[in-house]
Amino acid sequence: MSSWLQSIIDRVAITKNPDQLSEELAQVVQQAGFEYFTYMHSSSHGANFVTNTPPDWQTLYFDITASCVDPMIALARGRMSVFSWDIPTLRQIASRSARLLLDDAHRRGMRFGLTIPIETGFGHIAVLILTSANQAISLKPVDEVKAATVVALLYARYQDRPAIGHDREPVSLMPMQAVCLRWSAEGKTMRDAAMLEGLSLSTVAFHLTNARRTLGAASIAQAIAIATRLQLI
Numbered sequence: 001m002s003s004w005l006q007s008i009i010d011r012v013a014i015t016k017n018p019d020q021l022s023e024e025l026a027q028v029v030q031q032a033g034f035e036y037f038t039y040m041h042s043s044s045h046g047a048n049f050v051t052n053t054p055p056d057w058q059t060l061y062f063d064i065t066a067s068c069v070d071p072m073i074a075l076a077r078g079r080m081s082v083f084s085w086d087i088p089t090l091r092q093i094a095s096r097s098a099r100l101l102l103d104d105a106h107r108r109g110m111r112f113g114l115t116i117p118i119e120t121g122f123g124h125i126a127v128l129i130l131t132s133a134n135q136a137i138s139l140k141p142v143d144e145v146k147a148a149t150v151v152a153l154l155y156a157r158y159q160d161r162p163a164i165g166h167d168r169e170p171v172s173l174m175p176m177q178a179v180c181l182r183w184s185a186e187g188k189t190m191r192d193a194a195m196l197e198g199l200s201l202s203t204v205a206f207h208l209t210n211a212r213r214t215l216g217a218a219s220i221a222q223a224i225a226i227a228t229r230l231q232l233i
Helices: 003-014 018-031 055-065 071-079 087-093 096-107 144-158 175-185 190-197 201-215 220-229
Strands: 036-043 046-051 083-086 112-119 125-132
Touching (some): 003 018, 003 144, 018 046, 018 144, 036 144, 046 144, 071 087, 112 144, 125 144, 175 190, 175 201, 175 220, 201 220
Antiparallel strands (some): 036 046, 036 125, 112 125
């Protein structure tokens, strides 16, 4: 079963064109018995997302996971080792919105699979997800060292690829959201910003919270990083 992992390692070593590498990956995983593959590394800058899944599935994926947690990623974070899965297992930890995504995957034959996660920097993970309509394929043993090597090599190859996901649509902040976030970036507390702008403390907190949500950030510090990168403050 692990021979296909070595094939990927070899192809990453000799294939310089990223688009050609994606085609090679599709061929290797299909020869191993899987229909689709998805490599993904998510961060505050967006997602490096390389896959041979249908384009309309990719659109649905980003539309749904923009507002909810991908149950596959949640499971990968919890396990951090190679694991097999099925749609019923994922549905148990999925939100209502994410279940729509899983139901669509089931209809497309993405019913079973194998996921290989590795840790990258700053609390992020990279994963290679392989899907199949055949449970027996996903249950075959793999060499965990080679599996981790494959994802690490894909991470190294694709990390400079333009990210998608968070930045697919233009993002903008309301004027006071930007002002309050800029004061935070300058090291001012919410109380300082309130005094400087003649606002109440609760109003500053309101604008900062909305700025964070608009940017899809988990914290004000992350919101500052995203807003700075997008030249919004």
